[in-house]
Amino acid sequence: MQPCQIDNAHGDCIRLLQITDTHLFADEQGSLLGINTLQSYHAVLEAISATSKPFDAIIATGDLSQDHSALSYRRFVDGIQRWKQPCFWLPGNHDFQPEMRAVLHSNTLMARSQVLLGDHWQMILLDSQVAGVPHGELSHDQLKRLDADLSAYPERHALVLLHHHPLEAGSTWLDQHKLVNREAFWQIMARHPQAKVVVCGHIHQALDIRHQGARVMAAPSTCIQFMPDSHDFALDNQNPGWRWLTLYPDGHIDTQVERVTGRYFRPDFDSSGY
Secondary structure (H helix, E strand, O other): OOOEEEOOOEOOEEEEEEEOOOOEOOOOOOEEOOEEHHHHHHHHHHHHHHHOOOOOEEEEOOOOEOOOOHHHHHHHHHHHOOOOOOEEEOOOOOOOHHHHHHHOOOOOEEOOOEEEEOOOEEEEEOOOEOOOOOOEOOOHHHHHHHHHHHHHOOOOEEEEEOOOOOOOOOOHHHHOOOEOOHHHHHHHHHOOOOEEEEEEOOOOOOEEEEEOOEEEEEOOOOOOOEOOOOOOOOEOOOOOEEEEEEEOOOOOEEEEEEEOOOOOOOOOOOOOOO
């Protein structure tokens, strides 16, 4: 499959909106650890709309559904159809790919493995799902494709997307469910210094650290938030959110995390597991 091209509408920069871990249900009353995920999802979308910030594409980094239903994915589509910009998505450990692919297939929702962003960047989307388990792993084919896609455009800075975090985030219970073959991933990244940014979901919290010369980031979930740096399972009291990314021609990026304001989504803090 040939990579698709996204042209920059804002000068030389490419602006992306990251939405992740929506955990939607078919039932509009469906809740996850005390939060109605449809209500929190729409609160995030309304808050994004209220900013009036321009962007070129949406990246949805997995766990869009909690119950594997076609209707849960339809609810995701119905939400983002307020925008005309394309949405590029990948699966998380909670997603059911047959239903996901059947529903998230339109002119603006695309399952792509490689996207050319303007004149200076490319974006590579990886599938780290291992069916039936919470941790992630990149298959031999996924790793081979990562290497090939990076080799195909050595002059372009690269943004790599996957659901699972490819290094420890600092929470013992959550780091059990990271990318288990992260060493193989980072070996490939080391061969391609233009691979400057890695963006993931999965950890339901903001993350922005550097590893091996690359910047590694995650965004808040649109529903529940996990407490950072927690040995045992714990929920955070921060609101749902999203991340903006601005990619510059020289490889520099700007990024901001924003959260819903004006109302409070309170999870069930007595929950002992996820």
